[in-house]
Structure formats: structure tokens, C-alpha cells
Amino acid sequence: MNPPSPAATSSETVLYAGSPHVMLKIGWLILAALLCAAGVGLGLKSHVAFWGLTVVGIVLAMVAILQQKATYYEITSERIRIKQGLLTRRTEETELYRVKDATLIEPFPLRMFGLGHIEISSNDENSHSIILRGLAHPQSVREALRQSIEACRERKRVRVTEVE
Numbered sequence: 427m428n429p430p431s432p433a434a435t436s437s438e439t440v441l442y443a444g445s446p447h448v449m450l451k452i453g454w455l456i457l458a459a460l461l462c463a464a465g466v467g468l469g470l471k472s473h474v475a476f477w478g479l480t481v482v483g484i485v486l487a488m489v490a491i492l493q494q495k496a497t498y499y500e501i502t503s504e505r506i507r508i509k510q511g512l513l514t515r516r517t518e519e520t521e522l523y524r525v526k527d528a529t530l531i532e533p534f535p536l537r538m539f540g541l542g543h544i545e546i547s548s549n550d551e552n553s554h555s556i557i558l559r560g561l562a563h564p565q566s567v568r569e570a571l572r573q574s575i576e577a578c579r580e581r582k583r584v585r586v587t588e589v590e
Contacts, residue, residue, distance in 0.1 A: 441570045442501040446560030447541050451490040458487035499558050501567070503574045506546065506556065520556060522571075522578040524548045526586065530568045536560070544568050 448455070461483030469476025492512065500507040506520045525548045532542035542564030546556040561567050579586070 437503075438505075439503045440500060441503065441574060442499065442561070442567050444562075445498050446494050446558075447539070447562060448491060448494050448560075449536065449539050449541055450560040451494055454490040455487055458483040458490065461486065494560070497559075499561070501558075501571055501574075504578060506558075506571075508556065508558075518552070518556075520546070520548050520550050522575045523582050523584045524550045525571075525575050528568055528571050528575070530564055532564065544571070546571075 461479050465476045465479030465481075465483060468479065496510060496512045498509040500509075503522070505522055506525075508518045510516050510518075525546055527547045529545040529547075530542060531545055536542055541560055541562060544558045544561060544564055544567060546558070548554060548556065558567075578584075
């Protein structure tokens with residue numbers, strides 16, 4: 427896990443920090459397990475099949491997990507910060523007062539495990555739409571986010587107007 431960003435001020439509180447849940451990669455992990463099992467089953471006849479399939483399965487599982495851990499979300503009382511990448515790190519920030527809407531998306535397979543996505547639309551030029559994937563307890567995260575958006579707008583005296 428990444429520690430909270432040093433850029434956070436003392437008045438800034440962290441509402442959520444973490445990576446997407448590994449359940450998003452469950453299909454890849456099942457495939458990796460099947461490859462390892464096939465390698466063990468075929469290993470009785472051929473050592474090449476055992477090592478080949480087992481190594482491919484382990485590498486596939488490691489890649490799937492690293493992809494999830496290479497993304498880190500941090501929602502504070504002031505901003506949403508997304509860090510992505512292993513070798514080259516990209517950090518994207520969106521100020522909360524710029525957020526227009528936060529939509530909760532709970533696909534059935536994820537809902538069974540208490541997971542979901544939050545789709546955020548904002549007035550920010552660089553990031554009009556942000557999707558925070560695979561969050562645990564997404565309803566409470568969205569509610570905390572909504573309350574912080576309103577509080578941030580109030581502190582900064584920002585008013586959102588809609589023009590049709």
C-alpha cells in the first residue's frame with residue numbers, strides 16, 4: 427500500500443485510500459489456477475508440460491495482481507487522487523469542488539462481494555470522467571464523497587450552475 431500523499435495539508439482528511447479489489451481480476455486468476463492444475467496433472471507424464479503450464483499460470487496470476495496494485499485511489503476532503511503505474515507513475519488529481527456528479531455502479535457479480543464502482547463527472551478540463559473501480563463498501567464511500575463535495579464547495583464558496 428502507498429502511504430498518504432505528503433501533499434495533503436493538515437486540514438485535509440483522507441476519506442478512502444486503497445487499490446481496486448483483486449476480485450476484478452477473478453477471471454484471470456481462475457485461468458491461472460487452471461493452468462497450474464493442468465501443469466500438475468500433465469506433469470506426471472512430462473516435466474516440460476509441468477514447468478511450462480505452471481510457470482505460465484504463476485506469471486499470469488502475478489501480472490493480474492500487479493495490475494490491480496499498480497492503481498491507488500485516495501479520496502480526501504479536498505481532492506480525488508489516482509496514482510497509476512509500476513515503473514512510470516502517473517498521478518491525476520481532481521479538486522472536489524469541480525465534481526458535478528458521483529454515480530454508484532454495482533454490477534451483480536461485484537455486489538455479491540460488497541464491491542462496486544463510482545463514476546465521477548467533473549468540470550475539470552483534464553478529467554471529465556473518472557471511474558474508481560472495485561471499491562469495498564462503495565455506498566459509504568460515495569456518501570462520504572458527496573458530503574465532502576458539498577462541504578468543499580461551501581468552504582470555497584463555489585456554486586454549481588447548470589445551463590441548458
